Amino acid sequence: MTASVPGELPVVFEDPVYRDAVVDLLGAIAYGEISAFERLAEDGKLAPTLEDKVEIAGMATVQFSRVGPLHDRIRALGADPFAAMAPFREALDLFHEHTAPSDWYESLVKAFVGDGLADDFYREIAAYLDPDTRDLVVASVDDAASSAFVVDRVRAAIAADHRLGGRLALWGRRLMGEALTQAQRVAADRDALSALLAGGVDRPGLDLAAIGRMFTRLTDRHAERMAELGLSA
């Protein structure tokens, strides 16, 4: 029985381990949106035309617009949003530092493949959450609008220059590798977040085999996204 009254928290939040895990998760997503905003706004400098710059600035503002609701929810859970985000800053900043795009097309591939991977991961986790939190997480990672623009631009550029396809395929693999490296750091550091995946007395969790299957789904979807761009994964 986890039915919730508006303004009241579902019973599941009486478990402090669960509450801490949700605060962690929302903090990680919120800081992810802030750093995605910063990076996309920065990448606008690489845009070849003002039209492209406006497109990527629009993607940046969509990311930022999700921060407010996540912060509100963290506050409703009795935590401070900035304290909740703090543990994830280093890993996310390092991810971006290690994957600074060297040109416009690397930045488009990063926006599509990197954010897509993170979004898939959060959607996987969302399955283990109470309905309110799940809806908030799913709303925070839905990014369909920008995909057509990125796919269109990247495919046109590869058609015009085939060597670019080889370089961007390597770039996609590097993004995946760096994302996994930083995700492992976070998993090792944040017991609450790991406990969420492992489950609790009243909550289903993932055993090792299930984690393996989740990982397979994430890499499959990564390969699909690369293929959509016309790149080999």
Place this chain on the structure above:
Amino acid sequence: MTASVPGELPVVFEDPVYRDAVVDLLGAIAYGEISAFERLAEDGKLAPTLEDKVEIAGMATVQFSRVGPLHDRIRALGADPFAAMAPFREALDLFHEHTAPSDWYESLVKAFVGDGLADDFYREIAAYLDPDTRDLVVASVDDAASSAFVVDRVRAAIAADHRLGGRLALWGRRLMGEALTQAQRVAADRDALSALLAGGVDRPGLDLAAIGRMFTRLTDRHAERMAELGLSA
């Protein structure tokens, strides 16, 4: 008789000089919002805390959110938004190039004083527009939400370091000077926009004395804003 039916343009747009002037004005404001977005997002790097960075990123996204409605209106007037913005890129880019903030407080003062000055100017022009365009322009420049944050941060910093007040006062004067320089370039280049202020057969305009009074109002409000920050103008 300039009453408008939704979806139809007011009769005043039958005058091609007026239409061109409005397209020019909306193009200038739209590019101003885009370049304000870029600059505020960039200034986020100077923010001393993540809280400050989130505040300025929020200000950046508010600026960008106004671009869409301005572009829609330019299209409704039968023009291309990117062509409409093109004539104003050089002056606005030069303004930002010549007033790149060297620290966080210069960027806050620029956001408050520079945008405030531009907004006042557009509000002055709005008085000479048809009601629909006037409402759109006024909605595009209303920036009250961010003011309290900037005033609070700048006043606290000046209280802690009085030399900062002297430096920021000079900075405010430089912003005003550079804004006037670029505004004069635009006025000299863009006949349609100047014609808007000069009026037409059926439209009231400004004579030299009225332009002088407008200039006095703009400098008075600039001084008020500086005083609000605790700075001499």
